[in-house]
Every structure is written in C-alpha cells, then in structure tokens.
Amino acid sequence: MSSSRAYLDRRVVAALLLLFVVSLPAVTPRLYAADEIEYFAFLRSLWFDRDLSFDNEYRHFVETGVAGADFRATFLELETETGLRLNFTTIGCAILWSPFYAAGDLAARTMNRLGRPIAIDGYSRPYVAAVCLGSATYGFLALLLSLRAARQLGLPGTSGADGRFAQAVPALAVWIGTPLLFYMYAAPPFAHAVSAFAVAAFVTTWLSVRERWSVPGVAALGALAALMGMVREQDLFLAVGPALDFAWEAARAWSSGSRDRTGGGGRRFVASALAGAAAFVLVYLPQAIAYLVLNGHIGPSNLVGRKMNWAAPHALQVLASPEHGFLFWTPLAVLAGAGLAVLARRPGEHRRVAVCLWLMIAAQIYVSGSVESWTVAGAFGQRRFVALTALLVVGIAALVGAVRSKAGRALLAAALAAAVWWNVGLAVQFGSGLMDRQRLELGRNAYTNFVTLPAAAPGLLWRYVFDRASFYKAHEGVPR
Numbered sequence: 001m002s003s004s005r006a007y008l009d010r011r012v013v014a015a016l017l018l019l020f021v022v023s024l025p026a027v028t029p030r031l032y033a034a035d036e037i038e039y040f041a042f043l044r045s046l047w048f049d050r051d052l053s054f055d056n057e058y059r060h061f062v063e064t065g066v067a068g069a070d071f072r073a074t075f076l077e078l079e080t081e082t083g084l085r086l087n088f089t090t091i092g093c094a095i096l097w098s099p100f101y102a103a104g105d106l107a108a109r110t111m112n113r114l115g116r117p118i119a120i121d122g123y124s125r126p127y128v129a130a131v132c133l134g135s136a137t138y139g140f141l142a143l144l145l146s147l148r149a150a151r152q153l154g155l156p157g158t159s160g161a162d163g164r165f166a167q168a169v170p171a172l173a174v175w176i177g178t179p180l181l182f183y184m185y186a187a188p189p190f191a192h193a194v195s196a197f198a199v200a201a202f203v204t205t206w207l208s209v210r211e212r213w214s215v216p217g218v219a220a221l222g223a224l225a226a227l228m229g230m231v232r233e234q235d236l237f238l239a240v241g242p243a244l245d246f247a248w249e250a251a252r253a254w255s256s257g258s259r260d261r262t263g264g265g266g267r268r269f270v271a272s273a274l275a276g277a278a279a280f281v282l283v284y285l286p287q288a289i290a291y292l293v294l295n296g297h298i299g300p301s302n303l304v305g306r307k308m309n310w311a312a313p314h315a316l317q318v319l320a321s322p323e324h325g326f327l328f329w330t331p332l333a334v335l336a337g338a339g340l341a342v343l344a345r346r347p348g349e350h351r352r353v354a355v356c357l358w359l360m361i362a363a364q365i366y367v368s369g370s371v372e373s374w375t376v377a378g379a380f381g382q383r384r385f386v387a388l389t390a391l392l393v394v395g396i397a398a399l400v401g402a403v404r405s406k407a408g409r410a411l412l413a414a415a416l417a418a419a420v421w422w423n424v425g426l427a428v429q430f431g432s433g434l435m436d437r438q439r440l441e442l443g444r445n446a447y448t449n450f451v452t453l454p455a456a457a458p459g460l461l462w463r464y465v466f467d468r469a470s471f472y473k474a475h476e477g478v479p480r
Contacts, residue, residue: 008147012167020140026185027136028468029129034071036189037061038087040131042290043094043101044122052293054085060123081296088304091290092198092230093191097134104130132188139184139193143171145200146393152207153343153353155397169416170396177332177420179381180389182427187380191232196389198224198231199238203390206242207353213249215268215275222276226283233300235387237363241356246273248352307372315369318382323439324375326382329426332419333385335412336395343398357391364388377438380430381423425449431471432460 031040041057049056058075061067067075078086108126111118118124150170175181183192202224209217221242229236246269254266291298299305319326327333340361344354368374368384376383396416403412426445429435434448453460463470 008144008151009167012147013144016140016144016168016171020136023185024133024136026464027132027188028186029125029132030472031061031128031189032066032472033187033190034067034075035089035191036187037067037071038075038089039093039191040128040189041087042089042091043097043131044127046094047098047101047105048122052084052087052290054087058085064123080294080301082294084294086301086303087294088301089191090230090233091287092227092232093194095230095286096138096194096197097131100130100134100137101127104128128189135188135190135193136184138197139180139188142180142193142196142200142389143175143393145197145204146174146390147171147397149200149204149207149390150394150397152204153350153394153398155343155394155401166400169400170393173332173396173416173420174336174389174392177416177423178330178386178389178392179383179423179427180386181423182380182430183383183386186427186431190383192383192386195228195232195235195387198228199235199387200390202228202238202242203394206245210242210245210249213246213269213272215272218246218272218276219279222279223283225276226280226287230284230287232387234364234367234384237367238360238387240363241360244359245352245356308370309372310370312366312369314371314374315365318369318374319365321375322442324377324382326385328440328442329381330385330419331422332396332416333388333392335399335415335419336392339395339397339399339402340391342402343394357394361388361391375439380427422449425453428453428457428460431464433471 031037037058038054041054042052044057045051045054055076058067058071062072062076075086080086104126105120105122107130108118108120108124111126112120118126147167147170180193180196183190202221205217205221205224209221225236225239228238250266250269250273253269256266288298291300295301317325320328322328340354340357343350344358345351346354364385364387368382371384399412403409425448426435429445429448430437434452435441435445
C-alpha cells in the first residue's frame with residue numbers, strides 16, 4: 001500500500017464531477033425537520049447575531065409554519081442549564097457550511113440591490129439553498145475521498161488497467177445505493193452528507209499517515225477526528241480504528257527497541273501522540289465553547305444522556321431488524337461487508353487495515369444500538385450509518401476487484417443493480433407516500449419497488465422536476 005500511487009484517474013473524476021453538476025437541480029432547498037432547523041440555527045445565529053441564543057431562529061420557523069406544535073413545546077418552552085434554548089446538534093455543520101452560506105449572503109445582497117425582493121435575514125431562499133448545495137457538495141467530495149481511500153489500499157478494480165468505469169463503480173454504487181442519496185438531494189440540511197465527508201477525510205488521512213506516523217501527520221489526524229466529533233458526536237467513535245492501528249505500531253516500535261518500518265523509534269510515537277492530542281483539543285475548542293455556553297459543561301445536554309443505554313441493548317436490532325435494520329434498508333452494505341471480509345483475508349497491512357475498519361463499523365453499531373431512538377422511525381433509512389460511506393466504498397471496491405470470472409462479475413453486477421434499485425425505490429416510496437414512513441414492510445415495499453414503481457416512475461420523475469412541492473403537502477408535520 002502506498003499513498004504515492006493513490007491519485008485517481010482525472011477522467012474518472014471529471015466524469016463523476018459532470019454527473020454531480022448535472023444532478024444539482026435535484027437538490028431540494030428546503031428546511032422543515034427539527035434536526036435541520038437546529039443545525040441551521042447554529043449557523044444563522046452565529047452569522048447574524050454573533051451568539052448562541054436560538055430563540056429568534058426557532059420563533060421564525062414556528063411563526064412561518066415550518067415547525068409545528070411539537071417543535072414549539074420542546075424548543076420554545078424548555079431551557080438549557082444556562083437558560084438558553086435547547087439545541088441537540090453540534091457546531092461542525094455550521095463551520096463547514098459557512099463558505100456556502102457566505103455565498104448565499106452575497107447572492108441575497110446582490111439580488112436585493114438589483115431590485116429583487118430578497119430578504120437579507122439569513123432565512124430567505126439564497127441562504128437555505130446555499131446550505132443545501134453545501135451538503136450535496138460535501139457528499140460528493142466524500143465519494144471522491146472514499147475512492148481515493150480504496151486506491152490508497154491498492155485494491156484491484158481501482159487502477160487504470162481495470163477500466164475507468166470499473167474505477168467509478170464503487171462510488172456510483174454507494175452514491176445511489178445508500179441513504180447518502182436521500183441526504184444529498186431530498187433532505188440536505190441534515191448533517192449526514194457532511195458527516196460522510198468528515199469521516200472520509202479522516203479515513204483517507206489515516207491511510208496516508210499510517211505509512212510513517214509522522215508528527216505532522218498525526219496532528220492532521222487529530223484535527224480531523226475533532227472535526228468528525230463536531231459534525232456528529234457519535235462519529236468520534238470512529239477514531240477507534242486508527243487509534244488501534246497507531247497503538248499496534250507504537251507497541252511494535254517500543255518492543256523492538258530499534259528503528260521500525262516508519263523510520264523512527266518508539267519515542268517518536270509519544271511526540272506524535274502528543275501532537276495529535278493537541279491538534280484535537282485546539283480544533284475542538286469551538287464545540288467545547290458551544291457546550292459551555294449552552295449546557296454549562298463540556299458535553300451534550302443532560303436530556304441527551306438520558307436517551308443512552310451504554311449496554312447497547314439494540315445493537316443487533318439496529319443492524320438486522322426487518323422493520324428498521326441497516327442491512328434491510330441498505331442491502332448494499334451486505335456486499336460491502338463481503339468485500340471487507342475479502343480484504344481481511346489478504347496478508348500483511350491489508351489485514352490490519354481491515355481489522356481496524358471492522359472495529360470502526362462495530363463502534364457505529366454499538367453507539368447506534370445504545371440510543372433509545374435506535375429505530376429512527378420517520379427517517380429515511382438507518383441514517384446514522386451514512387457516516388460509513390468511505391468504508392462501504394472500500395468494501396465494494398475490494399469485492400469488485402476480487403471477482404474475476406465473467407460469470408462472477410455478471411452476478412455481482414446484478415446484485416449491485418438490485419441493491420441500488422432497492423434504495424432508489426425506497427427513496428421514491430418514502431418521498432411520495434407509497435410506504436409507511438415509520439417502518440419497512442418488506443413484502444409490500446418489494447412489490448411496490450419492482451411492480452408498481454416501474455410504471456409510475458415517469459410521472460413521479462416529472463413531479464420531482466417540475467412540481468416538487470406536491471411531495472411535501474401530503475406529509476407536512478410528519479417528522480423525517
């Protein structure tokens with residue numbers, strides 16, 4: 001494995017970029033779910049008010065009918081430990097969205113000066129559209145970074161010798177075959193596409209840094225770990241994989257008592273660890289300050305802690321429940337898991353990396369299975385697993401590279417196509433009200449996907465392009 005050979009084919013990147021640009025009109029510039037409002041409120045309040053008092057933001061969304069009575073009861077009647085309004089989200093999205101929000105602010109001011117009745121208030125369409133386009137962009141960057149991670153591992157199927165389309169298959173499959181699609185285009189103000197980016201950047205950096213574990217490299221890794229935690233708190237648990245890899249190499253260096261493959265002795269690992277910890281603390285300061293201002297302590301609201309059972313009683317269900325499980329919502333994950341199993345059978349460094357990747361997956365299962373609301377009923381898919389985008393791309397790349405026979409590749413292509421269509425079909429069913437938005441009903445969903453939708457698809461596509469608001473009217477007030 002060598003990051004020096006990890007560059008992607010420019011024509012593959014250009015083709016994927018063209019596809020993304022063409023798809024941008026499908027991004028829905030809209031806010032309405034509680035989580036979306038909370039993430040957006042962080043950015044709007046910091047940008048316009050220079051504070052973390054969200055009362056005016058929340059009142060705006062209630063008074064304009066975006067949020068309903070349940071939102072009012074929680075966010076305009078309850079207070080934090082410091083007397084402010086609750087916000088269960090984190091500051092990371094606000095930080096990463098800010099360049100796009102700045103562009104939206106500039107667009108709003110320009111249109112206003114040209115006589116267009118666009119409000120310069122942080123809420124009008126240019127601001128919301130900028131945030132939504134920002135999420136979609138980060139989702140796309142997550143896919144490119146994920147492809148680079150697969151290339152860093154030197155996986156078959158990611159080099160020019162295997163054909164440019166084959167190189168793009170893992171990214172295309174995960175892009176269209178997982179809930180990332182939904183959270184890039186239908187509900188971008190959630191944190192999930194941004195989370196996929198932060199994790200992909202962390203994974204790609206780890207695969208580069210692990211060649212030498214240099215002080216600057218580990219510092220960069222610590223900074224990106226902090227960013228992951230600031231985007232979504234549970235993503236911080238993904239640092240367990242690289243941490244194990246680091247400890248593994250450090251222990252080997254110390255036990256050998258001499259210079260190891262990284263070009264340094266065990267003492268250098270101490271310096272690297274200290275640099276990584278310092279970088280983490282420095283980058284995490286905005287989140288720590290936000291916690292102190294809102295909650296009076298570093299950490300989420302006490303109301304969040306009450307929803308956690310760290311014995312993870314729902315770990316198996318969050319993975320395999322027929323009504324809510326990740327593997328039933330996203331069968332592409334089964335294929336990616338098979339690819340990671342193939343990677344684990346390869347000798348040497350590949351095996352160690354695969355063990356670390358599996359540990360990261362286990363950490364996500366553990367945390368998601370510890371949450372009282374593990375079903376995420378009313379949301380599209382097991383959305384907390386969108387963070388694993390990079391790992392899924394690596395898994396699919398490993399599987400594509402491992403299948404060499406013509407018959408095997410035909411079978412794999414059919415399996416990938418079926419998994420992708422399952423996700424697309426569920427997204428259509430979810431958005432158009434053709435399914436119970438609280439749970440899967442596998443028989444009914446399968447019939448709708450493979451029998452009803454092929455005939456209804458042209459009309460639904462027309463509505464999505466030309467009358468997208470018609471999808472909202474039937475579901476106003478229903479949480480995602």
